[in-house]
Amino acid sequence: QVQLVESGGGLLQAGGSLRLSCAASGRSFSTYAMGWFRQAPGKEREFVAAITWSGVLLYADSVKGRFTISRDVAKNTVYLQMNSLKPEDTALYYCAADIHTHTRLALYQNEYEYDYWGQGTQVTVSS
Numbered sequence: 001q002v003q004l005v006e007s008g009g010g011l012l013q014a015g016g017s018l019r020l021s022c023a024a025s026g027r028s029f030s031t032y033a034m035g036w037f038r039q040a041p042g043k044e045r046e047f048v049a050a051i052t053w054s055g056v057l058l059y060a061d062s063v064k065g066r067f068t069i070s071r072d073v074a075k076n077t078v079y080l081q082m083n084s085l086k087p088e089d090t091a092l093y094y095c096a097a098d099i100h101t102h103t104r105l106a107l108y109q110n111e112y113e114y115d116y117w118g119q120g121t122q123v124t125v126s127s
Contacts, residue, residue, distance in 0.1 A: 002026040002097045002116040009121030014087055016125070020080040022095030022118055029071070033098040033108055034078040036069060038091035038123075047109040048093070049080060053101065058108055063089075085125045092120040 008020040022034065035050035049069040050058040057069055066085075071078040078095060096114035107113050 002032070002099070004095050004097060004116055004118035006093065006095050006118040006121040009093060009123045011124045011126065012085065014085060014125055014127050016085050017081070017083045018085065018123060020082070020093055020095075020121060020123070022078045022080075024076045024078070024097060027097075027099065029076040030073050031099070033101075034069075034071060035096045035098065035108060035111075035114060036078075036080045036093060037096060037111055037114075038089075038093045039120075040088075040091040043091075045094070045111055047111065050098075050108040051078065052105070052108060056105060058105060060109070082123070085123075087125050087127045090123060090125050092122050094118055094120045 003025045005023045033052045036048040037045050038048050039045040047060050051069050066083050068081040095118045097116040098114045
């Protein structure tokens with residue numbers, strides 16, 4: 001069992017930066033992948049970024065070069081550093097844990113592969 005708690009969301013202007021945190025508890029943090037997803041009003045939830053248990057980083061094309069996912073194993077926390085934010089980044093951001101290992105990296109972009117989810121943290125970017 002894994003419990004996830006996100007924090008760090010907020011309201012800010014376009015061009016600004018924000019760092020989201022996701023604290024994990026329950027199972028050894030270094031043994032599973034962590035992902036960030038987001039859902040804007042009226043839209044489906046979409047993949048943002050992931051870090052596999054071995055440290056491979058994956059990003060959606062829409063955030064590449066602007067967002068950075070990282071983790072602190074000692075703190076059981078994964079981060080999403082978001083720079084150059086745009087109004088279209090406005091969404092409820094979720095972190096998720098995938099306790100299974102996939103040989104196909106693309107599977108880490110699939111929300112249905114994730115086993116545990118946090119409650120979400122809102123990010124609102126004004127123009």
